[in-house]
Amino acid sequence: MTDETIGIVGAGIVGLATGREIALRRPGTRVVVFEKEQQVSLHQTGHNSGVVHAGIYYTPGSLKADLCVRGVSLLREYCQDRALPYQEIGKLVVAVREDELGRMENLYERARNNHVPDLRRISRDEIRELEPHAGGIAALHSPRTAITDYPAIAREFAQDITGSGGEVKLGFPVTGITNVPGGIEVASGQQRVRVDRLVLCAGLHSDSVARLAQDRREPKIIPFRGEYMLLKPDRTHLVRGLIYPVPDPRYPFLGVHFTPRVDGTVEVGPNAVLALAREGYRLGRISPRDLLGLAAYPGSWRMAAQHWRTGVKEYRGSLSTAAFMKDAGQYVPGVGAKDVVRGGAGVRAQALDRDGTLVDDFRIHQVGRITAVRNAPSPAATASMAIAEHIVTAVFDA
Ligand SMILES: Cc1cc2nc3c(=O)[nH]c(=O)nc-3n(C[C@H](O)[C@H](O)[C@H](O)COP(=O)(O)OP(=O)(O)OC[C@H]3O[C@@H](n4cnc5c(N)ncnc54)[C@H](O)[C@@H]3O)c2cc1C
Numbered sequence: 001m002t003d004e005t006i007g008i009v010g011a012g013i014v015g016l017a018t019g020r021e022i023a024l025r026r027p028g029t030r031v032v033v034f035e036k037e038q039q040v041s042l043h044q045t046g047h048n049s050g051v052v053h054a055g056i057y058y059t060p061g062s063l064k065a066d067l068c069v070r071g072v073s074l075l076r077e078y079c080q081d082r083a084l085p086y087q088e089i090g091k092l093v094v095a096v097r098e099d100e101l102g103r104m105e106n107l108y109e110r111a112r113n114n115h116v117p118d119l120r121r122i123s124r125d126e127i128r129e130l131e132p133h134a135g136g137i138a139a140l141h142s143p144r145t146a147i148t149d150y151p152a153i154a155r156e157f158a159q160d161i162t163g164s165g166g167e168v169k170l171g172f173p174v175t176g177i178t179n180v181p182g183g184i185e186v187a188s189g190q191q192r193v194r195v196d197r198l199v200l201c202a203g204l205h206s207d208s209v210a211r212l213a214q215d216r217r218e219p220k221i222i223p224f225r226g227e228y229m230l231l232k233p234d235r236t237h238l239v240r241g242l243i244y245p246v247p248d249p250r251y252p253f254l255g256v257h258f259t260p261r262v263d264g265t266v267e268v269g270p271n272a273v274l275a276l277a278r279e280g281y282r283l284g285r286i287s288p289r290d291l292l293g294l295a296a297y298p299g300s301w302r303m304a305a306q307h308w309r310t311g312v313k314e315y316r317g318s319l320s321t322a323a324f325m326k327d328a329g330q331y332v333p334g335v336g337a338k339d340v341v342r343g344g345a346g347v348r349a350q351a352l353d354r355d356g357t358l359v360d361d362f363r364i365h366q367v368g369r370i371t372a373v374r375n376a377p378s379p380a381a382t383a384s385m386a387i388a389e390h391i392v393t394a395v396f397d398a
Pocket of ligand 1: 383
């Protein structure tokens with residue numbers, strides 16, 4: 001039993017899973033989650049693809065690989081237990097050109113090292129058996145890849161926290177974090193709350209919130225908008241499961257894919273467009289402050305120098321539905337601009353190092369009494385319960 005108060009900044013799925021895990025594992029601890037919005041999971045958690053990744057892509061031995069695979073089993077069990085949506089609709093990672101076969105083979109080896117269950121290489125004919133309307137010359141089939149409803153899971157986590165005597169303080173934008181004797185004072189304007197320890201899970205604002213806590217400047221968060229198209233209702237029958245491209249290994253993004261949702265709609269996306277505001281859900285949304293921050297960071301220029309061609313291509317897809325659907329059409333031939341309407345968008349919080357490297361792995365570190373989650377991009381929703389376990393084991397039980 002402890003009688004500590006642990007604060008969490010951010011009521012996305014990572015913060016809420018962590019708060020829940022602390023409440024479960026450390027009886028007597030009071031958890032207080034500070035969230036700037038009036039509801040939970042309004043940012044990345046509420047604007048993602050809803051996929052429970054099986055662990056195919058991630059470097060063996062990385063936090064992403066280990067916590068994704070562990071996260072799947074925890075999440076599956078939790079969804080079953082709470083009657084939340086969890087549908088194993090399966091996924092194809094499809095090669096459409098000969099020159100992709102080597103990369104597909106590398107992915108297969110990675111996935112085997114990560115112990116992705118039941119993954120198989122399949123032929124052109126087997127692709128058509130699973131997905132009669134798909135293109136491609138070969139594929140990886142991951143039958144256990146699932147879809148779920150992350151905002152519903154996040155709300156359930158929040159209820160677990162309040163049910164154990166904790167609190168989720170909505171409308172509490174954290175503006176100050178100060179070390180005081182034996183603890184930390186968390187401020188929002190004139191309001192002050194004292195906690196014994198603090199975990200920062202601020203998503204798109206994880207660098208600026210970390211700086212309030214005197215943590216190091218790097219890595220900086222770069223917002224990448226992911227825009228979706230929606231298949232028109234009379235075209236959704238063309239897709240049964242998840243259909244993904246073989247990803248470009250230079251990027252942490254998986255490429256535009258076909259994603260059935262638990263509500264029966266089918267999304268095509270997301271692309272990855274550099275957003276001009278951290279919460280830039282629309283093309284025209286610009287934050288001068290965020291833009292200045294981007295321009296002042298050497299890593300942004302180094303990244304731009306390396307990847308400007310891809311950036312231009314992504315902007316073209318953002319401006320033109322036909323350009324957006326040109327690549328996607330290779331995976332389900334015949335599907336084009338006429339078959340979709342514009343859907344929503346999410347913004348990814350992608351950490352960028354000073355040397356222009358997009359940080360691939362999850363990054364979590366300790367600054368005194370504060371644990372800072374500095375990079376938790378995809379598959380952090382899948383891995384959320386395992387990230388929470390990792391934080392509690394590594395930090396609190398140490
Ligand atoms: C387009 C897109 C598609 C994706 N697809 C998938 C997928 O299919 N599967 C998967 O596993 N992952 C996916 N991801 C990644 C996944 O959504 C994120 O990794 C995950 O949601 C991160 O959760 P989080 O809690 O760290 O961040 P968030 O959900 O962004 O939560 C951070 C919270 O912190 C709050 N906050 C920030 N600053 C402050 C402050 N100063 N004071 C108080 N509160 C603050 C914010 O308001 C927010 O609620 C996708 C992401 C995007 C954007």
